Amino acid sequence: MVESEPNNFFPKIGQVAEKTNALEDKDFPEQSNEEDEDRAVEEIGSLCMSCGEQGVTKLLLTTIPYFKEVIIMSFRCEHCGTSNNEIQSAGSIRPEGAVYTARIQNREDLNRQLVKSASCSVTIPQYELTIPPARGQLTTIEGLLRDIVTDLSAGQPLRKYQDENAYTKIQSIIDRARAILGDEEEDEEVTGPKDPRERTDIFTPFTVQLDDPAGNSFIEFLGSTADPKWNLRTYVRTHAQDVALGISAPDDVDVESNRDAIKRMKETLDKVVADQSGGEIKDDEIFVFPGSCSSCHQPLDTLMKKVNIPYFQDIFIMSTNCDACGYRDNEVKSGSAISEKGKRIILKVEDREDLSRDILKSETCGLSIPDIDLVLQAGTLGGRFTTLEGILDQVFEELSEKVFAGDSADSDDRSKFGKFLSDLKAVKNAERPFTLILDDPLANSYLQNLYAPDPDPNMETVMYDRSWEQNEELGLNDIKVENYSADS
Known part of the structure; x- marks a missing residue:
């Protein structure tokens, strides 16, 4: 028996576009009932809240590739010209919140698609700008910047006289956004070219971060999830966030x-x-x-x-x-005494099973992966007790956020670092074998042996004598544990 295919209520955007173009190319005087059923967009009469006349709301049920099903709504009133568009998730609230981060390095990155749900906040750290949760939106990074310019510019004339300090700060954000969008280039036909030292239309890299407790927002990645300028991090929601989403009752007690x-x-x-x-x-x-x-x-x-x-x-x-x-x-x-020797742990990672090993990295432990030229000095990330996958995720997030946040590096350096982040992403996803080295002079670090108590064939542990320089750096040369009450 052949199973019937389920109704496809949420076709992909590409399929909707192809279907719409095919219908528009047809030359027919009147639409038949069959053609009405083929229309991808549903139209519903709606009351316009601006003028009280009848407007039209268009609904499109579609699927965004690599994301989920969404409902796109667009309202327009032909009487007063009021228009509005919004996007809503057609799925359930996800078990965890999600933070999407994209590093915008050039104008091509402005074309990345962006889905912002009603519970999502947008942050651009370089502008010290945070947009609180509002209506859902389907746009691009460029569209987001243009909305920011439009919204912030609305109250600037009045703000200039009421609060000059706030006006100056907001105008700085508007000017930087306009420079990225290239809007200032149009003014040169009237005012003439600017001095290069005064130009603000030079593209300055920045970071866009979507934080959605419901997990229903999205930023497009280029190629695959190995995109070095794109990152996804999930987190456990707090009770206050569950209350705000309406999936948990507020506490009635003090x-x-x-x-x-x-x-x-x-x-x-x-x-x-x-x-x-x-x-x-x-x-x-x-x-x-x-x-x-x-x-x-x-x-x-x-x-x-x-x-x-x-x-x-x-x-x-x-x-x-x-x-x-x-x-x-x-x-x-x-929780133990200082070891007489240092310890070096060398692990050959071959598959994803190795990423689940427990790892204890103390404050005095250095971590390196020679295959991708990654070296973390002692003290980096502090003391951590997690899994190998967890610590590599932390390394990727710390490096990508701090390095891509700056705008002083030239294009060659950014290209090289982009290649390095791609390699690091492949390593943390176990897409290629690599060697991990933990070097702890105090021997307070640990990497789980999957074959314990038998030796692990992929792991080597070497105990070594600390050098005088290492003891000096750790403050051990001046420690006196015998006859410490007598004169040294």
């Missing part, structure tokens, strides 16, 4: 009073556990340190727990989560 009560209860339990353990820290013991969030300055708790890593040693994991703004951080500290 959060601050509950926070104080829980803190007092935890302090009491900690004292009881400390008395019962005779001062020794147990593996299941959690210490609570009250403090404030470094991002929003709201009160929060930092939790610390001792964890025993099999075939390694004890470590302390410190975790900070802010319920107010969603800030999260974790730090790892060694």
Whole structure:
């Protein structure tokens, strides 16, 4: 029995365009019922809120490649000229929020397609500009910039006399956006060419970031997800974001009073556990340190727990989560004495299974991948306890955001770094084999052995004597552990 194909309610945009062009090419005096059914766009009579007359809303159900199904709506009133367009997701809210980042390096990047849902905020760090959530929109990066110029320019004449400082800052954003769009070039026919030192129409790279707790926004990548100027990061939504999306009920109780009560209860339990353990820290013991969030300055708790890593040693994991703004951080500290020797771990990564290995990278550990000339000095990223895939994702995000955010590098340097990020993306997706090297002079780092307690055929561990320079950098040459009360 042959199964019937399901109704395709959400055809791709390309299919809709081809179908529309085919219908427009036909020469017919009247549309038949069959041709009406072939129309991709539905038209519905709607009341115009500006003049009260009857307007028309057009609906298009379509699929954006590599993204999802959406509903595009366009309203126009022929009586007063009012028009509006909006986009809505036709799917469900995703389990996690999403942050899409695109580095706009040249004018070709302005053509990247952009989907902004009603719950999405847009940030351009170089402009110190954040656009709060508003109506859904299907546009391009260029269209987004033109909307920014239009919206910000609307109140500038009045703002110039009411708040000159705000006017100056906003005008700076408008001028930079117009320079990228090339709008200033049209004025040269009247005013003449500008001095090169005064020109502002030279393209300046910038970054566009979409942060959508619902995960229903999107920025187009070029070619494939290996695009070095494109990145996607997902995150767990906070309770406040769930409430804003309407998928969770707000708390009816006093959060601050509950926070104080829980803190007092935890302090009491900690004292009881400390008395019962005779001062020794147990593996299941959690210490609570009250403090404030470094991002929003709201009160929060930092939790610390001792964890025993099999075939390694004890470590302390410190975790900070802010319920107010969603800030999260974790730090790892060694729970054992200073090792007499340093440790170097060499792993040959061959497939995605190796990316799931647990990794503990201490503050004194350096990380390198010779295959792509990646070298991270000790102290980079701090102490981390995650997976190999997780730490490579962190490296990619940190390097791409910080390097592409600047505008001083020349095109050759940016081309070389784009190639490096492409290689790094291939490495973190295990699309090619590579060698990972962890070098920790204090031997406080760890990489999971999948064959433990037997030797791992893809991993080599080398213990070595620290040099005098390494001991000096770590402050070990001046440490005296015997007869320390006597004169040195």
